[in-house]
Amino acid sequence: NAGVTQTPKFQVLKTGQSMTLQCAQDMNHNSMYWYRQDPGMGLRLIYYSASEGTTDKGEVPNGYNVSRLNKREFSLRLESAAPSQTSVYFCASSEQLTGVHYGYTFGSGTRLTVV
């Protein structure tokens, strides 16, 4: 089925370890996003990529880096994980369909725990 695929689904890291969250979409969307979800705070944007080759910071970029490898793939890297990065991470992609409506598709999420 077409959509956004995130890996892994679950991960436990020790403080200071690094890891990369992978995201791929097969809908030929130009824009891709990484959000984190924390209780009581909704989803907050970490980084986004408007098109292949471009990335930009969102609301909470500190401690993260991203790579837009090609049009399909957008990865999120934690260089030195901290307990404050314990969260659920969502990747999403979008394309303008008609007018102002962007059709967003979300991945199933990655639940990350940093101990």
Add this chain to the structure above:
Amino acid sequence: AQKITQTQPGMFVQEKEAVTLDCTYDTSDPSYGLFWYKQPSSGEMIFLIYQGSYDQQNATEGRYSLNFQKARKSANLVISASQLGDSAMYFCAMRDVTTDSWGKLQFGAGTQVVVTP
């Protein structure tokens, strides 16, 4: 800066009753889009309904309707005839169109809905 406010952290509703989830927003952009998403306990984000700021009619999708009051900057979600499967977290979200070409969404904190038999 955008801001989305959902003032109801949680609510209980009886099966078959209607429920209204509140959402207010703040933007200076005249062109914007409002979204509602459902997140069941399994965790995925499910798109429910969309309203554009220039849409004349309130959006409806099956049992979901959006009560859009532009002057009050309010975009409440109404779920009619609640079902047990409606138990979930519901998020209101918005994106500016004029000032943000890249489609970034800003989310509210969410409302947890529990439907009881």
